[in-house]
Amino acid sequence: MDASENFVSFGEEGALLTYGSYLRLPQLLDAQHLESDPPAHDELLFITIHQVYELWFQQLLHEAQTARDALVGTVADSGGRDLWFVRHLLTRMHVIERVLVQQVDVLETMTPQDFLEFRQRLAPASGFQSVQFRELEFLSGAKDPRYLERFKGITAAEKDRLDRRLAEPSLWDGFVHVLGEAGLEASSDAAITASLRTVAHDRSSYADLWGLAEALLQHDELAAAWRARHVVMVERMIGAKTGTGGSTGAEYLRSRLSMKFYPLLWELRSAL
Numbered sequence: 001m002d003a004s005e006n007f008v009s010f011g012e013e014g015a016l017l018t019y020g021s022y023l024r025l026p027q028l029l030d031a032q033h034l035e036s037d038p039p040a041h042d043e044l045l046f047i048t049i050h051q052v053y054e055l056w057f058q059q060l061l062h063e064a065q066t067a068r069d070a071l072v073g074t075v076a077d078s079g080g081r082d083l084w085f086v087r088h089l090l091t092r093m094h095v096i097e098r099v100l101v102q103q104v105d106v107l108e109t110m111t112p113q114d115f116l117e118f119r120q121r122l123a124p125a126s127g128f129q130s131v132q133f134r135e136l137e138f139l140s141g142a143k144d145p146r147y148l149e150r151f152k153g154i155t156a157a158e159k160d161r162l163d164r165r166l167a168e169p170s171l172w173d174g175f176v177h178v179l180g181e182a183g184l185e186a187s188s189d190a191a192i193t194a195s196l197r198t199v200a201h202d203r204s205s206y207a208d209l210w211g212l213a214e215a216l217l218q219h220d221e222l223a224a225a226w227r228a229r230h231v232v233m234v235e236r237m238i239g240a241k242t243g244t245g246g247s248t249g250a251e252y253l254r255s256r257l258s259m260k261f262y263p264l265l266w267e268l269r270s271a272l
Contacts, residue, residue, distance in 0.1 A: 032044055035122070041114065049107050053100065056096055064171060067093075067174070068174045071171070086215075090212075090219055094218050094222055097219070097222035137223075140171050142261050175212060178212065200268065216261070216262055220262050224257070228257055
């Protein structure tokens with residue numbers, strides 16, 4: 001084979017892939033269209049922040065689904081390898097979730113007065129309609145089919161995605177599967193709690209399971225931290241006003257603060 005056939009030419013000289021074409025930058029940077037007229041200065045920031053959130057939600061779903069698939073597919077003689085991989089993915093999710101919380105700081109550089117310049121243009125759109133955010137909750141283990149009845153304006157394809165997430169195994173289902181593969185009872189909540197106590201009191205024998213349980217709990221805690229940070233930001237921005245989608249705004253968000261993906265892992269603390 002001629003040596004020239006092995007040569008790969010990069011960049012503009014090779015007329016192949018470029019930074020901009022790989023990242024689809026023309027399309028990406030043309031996805032921020034303001035609704036305000038005349039244009040409100042901070043609307044670009046508002047759109048950018050929420051688009052970035054959706055990109056991170058997409059990545060979180062990618063990691064969570066892969067972790068769930070690894071858990072559900074675990075067999076006894078390869079559990080250690082699979083559990084390391086799952087914890088690796090969950091650790092990445094933790095880092096991303098901390099970024100989600102910190103991004104609120106950027107949004108809070110917008111004053112309430114600046115937000116009011118364009119807020120009415122957003123109705124009836126609402127963050128409640130984020131399908132990916134709800135998918136992430138379902139995939140994590142907090143499945144509530146009532147949300148499908150409350151969604152307005154979603155497409156048939158988006159509803160199909162939510163229906164699929166409700167029907168498929170969650171991260172919690174994967175964890176319960178792994179408990180069973182380890183020879184621990186997992187047929188009921190009471191049995192799972194008893195098995196978790198066994199794991200907690202013999203961490204040397206069940207190091208991987210304990211580490212996985214703690215990684216799931218960390219995911220749950222960081223999701224709660226995001227919800228708490230979000231509601232305070234909303235109160236700072238719009239006070240007690242109703243949401244643009246018709247919800248009770250901060251009041252509704254506060255009602256969600258007590259939600260937990262893995263209540264048995266939290267209750268374990270009281271049972272130790």
